[in-house]
Amino acid sequence: MKMRAIYNLLLGAAVITLLQGCIKNDIDYPQIALSITGMQVEGQKENAVISEKDRTVTLKLEENVNLRKVHVTKLSVTEGAKSTLAPQDIIDLTNPYEVILSLYQEYRWKVIAQQDIVRIFKMANQVGLSEINPDTKVAIANVRKNTKWKELDLLELKLGPKGTTYNGKTEVPELKWTLYSNYASAQVKVQYQDFFEENWELRVYRKDKDVEMKRADGWVNVAWLYAEGIEGSDNGFEIRETTTEEWRKVDNSYITADGAAFSARIPHLKEQTTYVCRAYSGEDYSEELPFTTGIAKQLPNAKFDEWHLKGKVYNFWAEGGEEFWGSGNKGASILRSITTPDGTNTWNGQTGTSVKMESMYAVIKFAAGNLFAGYWYDFAEGSFTDGHLKFGRPFTERPTRLTGYYKYTTGPVNQMDKDSDKYDELYPLLKDKDDTCIIWVALGDWDAPIDIITAKTSSKRKMFDQNDPHVIAYGEFTQGKTINNFEPFEVELEYRDTNRVPNYILVVCSSSKYGDYFFGSDQSVMWVDDFTLEYDYND
Known part of the structure; x- marks a missing residue:
C-alpha cells in the first residue's frame, strides 16, 4: 500500500508537470525600444553622442581622465526601464562598456570613450610636421640636411596628459641620442600620476629638401593645396595652367599656416582645366x-x-524625363498632393512655376510639404501612414553652396503627436513657437541612396544623421518668420575633408522642420524656385 501511494503521488506530479508544459502563454508583451537618453561622467568634454541605430553612447573625455575609473554622474533612460548602470557607478572604459536595459525585453547598449591626447614633438631646424604614432610609441621628426647630429636640440615634447613627466622631469628632458645609419634615436619614459606609463622612442632624420608638396585637391573653381616647410620661413605656393610656363604666386590672404604646415584655398579657377602647383619655403x-x-x-x-x-x-519632372526630385505626395495622396507646382508664384513674376509645399493634417496624421533629391519608395513595412523614402541622387562634383529663392508663411505649432517618442523632447522646444521651414544639402560617399522611414518610434524610424561618417559636406538654411515676397537664400556647404569625392547629393526642403516627427503647423506654406549650385568662394 505504501509503495502504491508513492507511485500515485509521483504519477500525479508528472501529470501536473505535463499539463503545465502544455499551457500556452497568450500574453503579448508590448515591444518598447529602450534607450539611454542622456549620460554624463566626470571629465567629459562635450555632450554625449547617442546613436539609437547602433545603441551606443560615445563620450569625449579630457586627456587626464583615468579610463579605468570613470565616475558616472548622470544617466537617464527610457521611462520605466531598468538599467545595469546607475549614477555614481565607477566603470572601466578602456574597452566599450555594456549596459543592459530591460522592461519587457532586454536591449544591450555600449558606452564608448574617446580620449584624444594632444601630442607634440618639435626639434630645432625642423622641416615639416612630426609623425607621432601612439600605437607603436614612436615619434619621428625631420630636420634640415645641414643639421649636425651632435647639435640636435629638442624644443618641445608632450606625449601624455598635461603634467606628465619625461624621464622623471616635467620640463623638456635632456636626451641621450644614439646614432644609426640614417637617423638618431632617443628613449623617453612617459608617466602621469599612477595610471599612465609608456615608453617612447624619438627619431630624427635629415631631410634633403626644406619643403614638400603634400597634396593638391582640385574641385571646380577652387583648389586646396597642402605643403610642409620650415616654421617661420617665407612659405607659400605658386600655380600655373599647363598651357603656360608663367608661374603665378598665390596671394598670402589665401594661405593658412599651422607651424611648419601650410595650406591654401585658391578660388576663381577655371573649370575643366589642368593646373600645376608647387610650394616654396624660403x-x-x-x-x-x-x-x-x-x-x-x-x-x-x-x-x-x-x-x-x-x-x-x-x-516634378517632365513625363518620360529624368526623375531627380521626389516628394511625399504618394503618401499623402489619399487626400491630395501636399507638394504642387504653382504657376502663379515665381521668384521673378514671369512665366514658369515654383514648388509649393503645404503642411497639413492629412487624414489621420500631420504631414509636412516636402521636396527632395530622391524618390518615394513605399509605405513602411506594416504601415499605410509611415513613409519609406530614398534620399540622394548620384553626384561627384564639389559645390560650395546652393542658392535660390523662397517665400514662407508660418503659423503657430499646433500639431504635436503625443504618441511619438520624441514628444517629451520636442514639446518644450516648440510649445508657443511658430513653425520653421528648412532647406538642407549634404554630400557623401554612400554606396546607395539613404533609407528614410518616418515613424513614431525610434525602433522603426530611420532619419538622416549629420554625424554619419559618410557625410563629406553639410549645410542648412532655416526661417521661422513669414516672408511675403520671394527672397534669395543661400546654403553654404561646410566640408569635413577636401580630398574626398562624393557619390551622392542630398537636397531636402520642408515647410515644417520637424515634420518628419509629425510636429509643425497646419498653416505653414513654403515656396522654392530657381536653384543654382555655385562652385567658387568669395575673396
Whole structure:
C-alpha cells in the first residue's frame, strides 16, 4: 500500500508537470525600444553622442581622465526601464562598456570613450610636421640636411596628459641620442600620476629638401593645396595652367599656416582645366604637382518648370524625363498632393512655376510639404501612414553652396503627436513657437541612396544623421518668420575633408522642420524656385 501511494503521488506530479508544459502563454508583451537618453561622467568634454541605430553612447573625455575609473554622474533612460548602470557607478572604459536595459525585453547598449591626447614633438631646424604614432610609441621628426647630429636640440615634447613627466622631469628632458645609419634615436619614459606609463622612442632624420608638396585637391573653381616647410620661413605656393610656363604666386590672404604646415584655398579657377602647383619655403622649392578641376554641374529641373500629374500625384519632372526630385505626395495622396507646382508664384513674376509645399493634417496624421533629391519608395513595412523614402541622387562634383529663392508663411505649432517618442523632447522646444521651414544639402560617399522611414518610434524610424561618417559636406538654411515676397537664400556647404569625392547629393526642403516627427503647423506654406549650385568662394 505504501509503495502504491508513492507511485500515485509521483504519477500525479508528472501529470501536473505535463499539463503545465502544455499551457500556452497568450500574453503579448508590448515591444518598447529602450534607450539611454542622456549620460554624463566626470571629465567629459562635450555632450554625449547617442546613436539609437547602433545603441551606443560615445563620450569625449579630457586627456587626464583615468579610463579605468570613470565616475558616472548622470544617466537617464527610457521611462520605466531598468538599467545595469546607475549614477555614481565607477566603470572601466578602456574597452566599450555594456549596459543592459530591460522592461519587457532586454536591449544591450555600449558606452564608448574617446580620449584624444594632444601630442607634440618639435626639434630645432625642423622641416615639416612630426609623425607621432601612439600605437607603436614612436615619434619621428625631420630636420634640415645641414643639421649636425651632435647639435640636435629638442624644443618641445608632450606625449601624455598635461603634467606628465619625461624621464622623471616635467620640463623638456635632456636626451641621450644614439646614432644609426640614417637617423638618431632617443628613449623617453612617459608617466602621469599612477595610471599612465609608456615608453617612447624619438627619431630624427635629415631631410634633403626644406619643403614638400603634400597634396593638391582640385574641385571646380577652387583648389586646396597642402605643403610642409620650415616654421617661420617665407612659405607659400605658386600655380600655373599647363598651357603656360608663367608661374603665378598665390596671394598670402589665401594661405593658412599651422607651424611648419601650410595650406591654401585658391578660388576663381577655371573649370575643366589642368593646373600645376608647387610650394616654396624660403629659397627652396618643392616638386611640381598637377591637378585638374571638375565641371560646374547643375541639378536637373532646378527651375522646377517641368512637371506632370499622374492620377492625384504631382511629379516634378517632365513625363518620360529624368526623375531627380521626389516628394511625399504618394503618401499623402489619399487626400491630395501636399507638394504642387504653382504657376502663379515665381521668384521673378514671369512665366514658369515654383514648388509649393503645404503642411497639413492629412487624414489621420500631420504631414509636412516636402521636396527632395530622391524618390518615394513605399509605405513602411506594416504601415499605410509611415513613409519609406530614398534620399540622394548620384553626384561627384564639389559645390560650395546652393542658392535660390523662397517665400514662407508660418503659423503657430499646433500639431504635436503625443504618441511619438520624441514628444517629451520636442514639446518644450516648440510649445508657443511658430513653425520653421528648412532647406538642407549634404554630400557623401554612400554606396546607395539613404533609407528614410518616418515613424513614431525610434525602433522603426530611420532619419538622416549629420554625424554619419559618410557625410563629406553639410549645410542648412532655416526661417521661422513669414516672408511675403520671394527672397534669395543661400546654403553654404561646410566640408569635413577636401580630398574626398562624393557619390551622392542630398537636397531636402520642408515647410515644417520637424515634420518628419509629425510636429509643425497646419498653416505653414513654403515656396522654392530657381536653384543654382555655385562652385567658387568669395575673396
